[in-house]
Amino acid sequence: MADTPSLRLRTERWLERRLPQIVVLPLFALSLFFVYGFIVWTAYISMTPSRIMPVYDFIGFSQYDRLWATPRWYVAIKNLFIFSSLFIAISMVIGILLAILLDQRVRAEGLIRTIYLYPMALSFIVTGTVWKWILNPGLGIERYMREMGFENFTFDWLVNSDYAIYTLVIAAVWQSSGYAMALFLAGLRSVDDEILKAAAVDGASPWKTYTSIVLPILRPVFLSTVIILAHLAIKSFDLVVALTGGGPGYATDMPATFMYAFAFQRSELGVAAASATMMLMTIIAIIVPYLYSELRKTGR
Amino acid sequence: MARSTTTRRKIITTAAAWAVGLLIFFPIYWTILTSFKTEAQAINDPPLFFFFDWTLENYAVVQERSDYMRFLWNSVIISGLSTLLGVMIAVPAAWSMAFVPSRRTKDILLWMLSTKMLPAVGVLYPISLLFVKFGLLDTRTGLVVVLMLINLPIIVWMLYTYFKEIPGEILEAARMDGATLREEIVYILTPMAIPGIASTMLLNFILAWNEAFWTLNLTAAKAAPLTAFIASYSSPEGLFFAKLSAASTMAIAPILILGWFSQKQLVRGLTFGAVK
Secondary structure (H helix, E strand, C coil): CCCCHHHHHHHHHHHHHHHHHHHHHHHHHHHHHHHHHHHHHHHHHCCCCCCCCCCCCCCCCHHHHHHHCCHHHHHHHHHHHHHHHHHHHHHHHHHHHHHHHHCCCCCCHHHHHHHHHHHHHCCHHHHHHHHHHHHCCCCCHHHHHHHCCCCCCCCCHHHCCCCHHHHHHHHHHHHHHHHHHHHHHHHHHCCCHHHHHHHHHCCCCHHHHHHHHHHHHCHHHHHHHHHHHHHHHHCCCHHHHHHCCCCCCCCCCCHHHHHHHHHHHCCCHHHHHHHHHHHHHHHHHHHHHHHHHHHHHHCC | CCCCCCHHHHHHHHHHHHHHHHHHHHHHHHHHHHCCCCHHHHCCCCCCCCCCCCCCHHHHHHHHHHCHHHHHHHHHHHHHHHHHHHHHHHHHHHHHHHHCCCCCHHHHHHHHHHHHHCCCHHHHHHHHHHHHHCCCCCCHHHHHHHHHHHHHHHHHHHHHHHHHCCCHHHHHHHHHCCCCHHHHHHHHHHHHHHHHHHHHHHHHHHHHHHCCHHHHHHCCCCCCCHHHHHHHHHCCCCCCHHHHHHHHHHHHHHHHHHHHHCHHHHHHHHCCCCCC
16 A cells, blocks of 8 residues: 555545545436436427437427427326326325224234235336236226126226226325325324323314324324325326326326327427426426425434 | 224224235235136136136246246346445445535435436436447346436435434444544444345335336347336237236236345335334
8 A cells, every 4th residue: 555654544534534525426426417417408408409319409499389289298287187186195095094094003013014015015017017907897897897797887997088097096096005004104103192192181082183183293294295105196107108008099198108209209309308397397396395395304 | 193992993903904905915916816827717707716726837838938037037137236236336425424414415315315206207318318329228237227326316315314323422432442444334333234234225126126117118128127028918908817917926926025024124115214
């Protein structure tokens, strides 16, 4: 190593002092380059006339005009809105009910918790494939009910363009409500027993205790669960591809599949980049302030 | 919460919890079950719930037709290497953020997490361009790098929450006793950090294993992992349900088994440290 001990010692001291910064650096650089670098690139491409391959002539915002003149884009946004609000609301309601249920000291709780969480550990591709089968009118629930004797039972949401979007909600809720449960259960466990005893002494009914004492305490858990579920909803590309393929027609298109179709199948890279930029801006506007306030508050 | 209960209530709630559990588990159970049926039994009327002649024929057909082992091997390599690589980069960084926090630590964590919130489609095009340029399309190397980058924020965050739990006083005491940085890391930090690192690796392995967006878009045949394998079976409608089930079962079995034996870590990992 070094020639003189003093030099070696000095380098070692310097290293000890600087090491914390040095080891964070590659991480910072990687995410800077790979994520934000590419986002800037995409944002720039949205202001060029790129079609099949990227070109770099600046043309201003005309790709955005074209994007907002595309009916399919409105379908995608509407779907994202329907899907995410239903998905988040239903997963939260089921999640909190299951959490309260598990909080009643059931037997083998750890085991049940794992089963509730299992769907979350599976790939969306598997989830989509399994549900595609269950929801298929000729093979799944509909056929089963008809064989049970309900001749007129109809459940064709998967192939009905007005209802196909709700099949995505069903599959996604199945995947994520156990997850919401786990988050709420952790929150319930952190509620101070003394408060509940006090409520019981004052004669509050269980319903009253939950609605006016426990749930308000869980507010931070609600917020973080909403954020996590929202980002799952926004990223739901795999599930759409596996379950409906965006169909029938483009009835279950989402912004993510819209982008994909325009960039890779219809050779409208500029429009795709414009839609990507719209999405990113929206997410940044919603999520970053939240994350920021959360991290500040918890004092980490 | 409300934890003093009577025996009767306990039985009722336990039964209810298990009923819901069975309901949730049913699609998985049905998939596994169907994989052991013949195609005729799979669409039998009425559905067969348990009593039928179990057959392994579907597994043989699936293996023969699409070489399951090759996909499995790709999945193992890609998930394993991207996890290892990610942890190697993340451990020093998380260590530094947890034990030597600076004014910027919070901002860097926020920065890292924010990248995870953005939809991947937004960066797919530039990444595939790069892949084409460097000849990385349909290679395991390319996927290892991409999956490592995608999951890096989660690895750092997980490790950070684990490292935060290691009491700093121990380190101070060691420093007082004159331990050097290297001794501190080798004899004190590492033994205490190993469980956290192991859980993080488990979670990340599962995430990488399930990753479908990047694997489907950046591979074709050679480097395709199990997610692509399932996707290739899910397209033909109708008659292949037993085979599709066998394929799905083979793809999820490693996760189900791994998850079962590491329930605690799975729960904590999937909830990003919120549930311990």
